[in-house]
Amino acid sequence: MSKLRIGIIGFGRIGLEHFAWLQQCKSIRSIAAADITPARQALARQRELTVYDQLDSLINAPNIDAVLISTPTSMHFDQASAALRAGKHVMLEKPMAMNLPQAVELIELARSRKRVLSVFHNRRWDPDFLTVTQAIASGVLGKIINVESRLGQWASCVGPAAKEYRPGWRTEAAFGGGGLLDWGSHFLDQIWRLLLPAHPVRLFAQLRHNVWSNDSDDFARICIDFDDGAVALVEINTTTTHPLPRWHIDGTTGSAHSPHSLDFDVTRWAQLDFFPAHSPSQPKRLPPAPKGLTESQIWDQFAHAIAGQGEPAVIADSVLPTMALLDAARQSSRLGKAVDL
Numbered sequence: 001m002s003k004l005r006i007g008i009i010g011f012g013r014i015g016l017e018h019f020a021w022l023q024q025c026k027s028i029r030s031i032a033a034a035d036i037t038p039a040r041q042a043l044a045r046q047r048e049l050t051v052y053d054q055l056d057s058l059i060n061a062p063n064i065d066a067v068l069i070s071t072p073t074s075m076h077f078d079q080a081s082a083a084l085r086a087g088k089h090v091m092l093e094k095p096m097a098m099n100l101p102q103a104v105e106l107i108e109l110a111r112s113r114k115r116v117l118s119v120f121h122n123r124r125w126d127p128d129f130l131t132v133t134q135a136i137a138s139g140v141l142g143k144i145i146n147v148e149s150r151l152g153q154w155a156s157c158v159g160p161a162a163k164e165y166r167p168g169w170r171t172e173a174a175f176g177g178g179g180l181l182d183w184g185s186h187f188l189d190q191i192w193r194l195l196l197p198a199h200p201v202r203l204f205a206q207l208r209h210n211v212w213s214n215d216s217d218d219f220a221r222i223c224i225d226f227d228d229g230a231v232a233l234v235e236i237n238t239t240t241t242h243p244l245p246r247w248h249i250d251g252t253t254g255s256a257h258s259p260h261s262l263d264f265d266v267t268r269w270a271q272l273d274f275f276p277a278h279s280p281s282q283p284k285r286l287p288p289a290p291k292g293l294t295e296s297q298i299w300d301q302f303a304h305a306i307a308g309q310g311e312p313a314v315i316a317d318s319v320l321p322t323m324a325l326l327d328a329a330r331q332s333s334r335l336g337k338a339v340d341l
Contacts, residue, residue: 207329
């Protein structure tokens with residue numbers, strides 16, 4: 001069977017990473033890229049991709065079956081809408097869109113056009129998240145009281161961005177910048193899934209721009225009440241020189257935590273130590289979870305869904321709770337009070 005052919009819209013840092021993942025796929029391959037930046041166009045040509053400098057040219061190319069949208073967040077809605085209307089299946093980088101109404105509209109458009117729409121929430125299969133999920137499901141912590149999910153560093157969330165286009169866009173609100181939409185979209189997606197079947201009912205957020213940006217958050221703290229009494233905290237703090245643990249969990253039979261990693265080492269984050277209530281001075285390392293999907297396997301599953309062989313790894317509808325939490329966090333911070341969900 002011939003491989004599904006995909007075009008990459010936005011050949012920046014993450015677009016290049018997707019190209020590498022697609023190289024390992026069994027059922028899908030990248031054949032083209034669209035980017036407005038000459039240096040990134042040249043990089044795509046080096047990878048033997050057909051290069052377009054206009055979005056319309058790529059999405060109307062008859063030999064392209066699907067597209068990846070890996071541009072700044074503020075562009076996702078318009079570009080995904082255009083691709084779906086052109087008859088292409090769409091994989092969106094996270095966050096799905098700038099807000100929940102845009103996400104709902106994209107899902108409805110994909111459904112009406114009978115196209116597959118998915119979102120690349122690959123951190124649903126990170127080893128740390130899977131290990132914490134396994135620990136909670138095993139009952140070793142008893143009834144969950146509190147879950148804290150953090151990322152801390154003294155550096156902006158721009159990271160190793162492509163320098164040729166606009167390397168600081170992740171700190172600009174107009175482009176969808178800030179820690180909440182960057183790492184926060186992953187961590188909020190993880191937290192509500194982690195505590196299922198409980199559902200979030202109330203949220204309070206503090207979003208601040210202190211050091212790295214004039215208009216988007218470099219500090220984001222989101223506190224969530226769940227309907228079973230559990231509470232959760234998600235914090236993206238790029239203004240700390242002493243990061244707190246990546247995970248901290250309290251239950252009725254003990255607590256657990258895992259270390260931070262300035263290198264975002266997910267295997268280190270997965271080193272989850274349990275401190276039993278009856279003997280907290282004798283912690284034990286909890287077993288790691290089995291490996292989850294790789295990025296290439298997520299892509300292969302997307303291709304299978306297009307071929308009518310099951311669902312994509314991330315069903316677009318499953319991202320709506322995440323989008324609702326992101327919207328509520330911005331509303332809460334703006335109002336300075338908790339909001340009901």
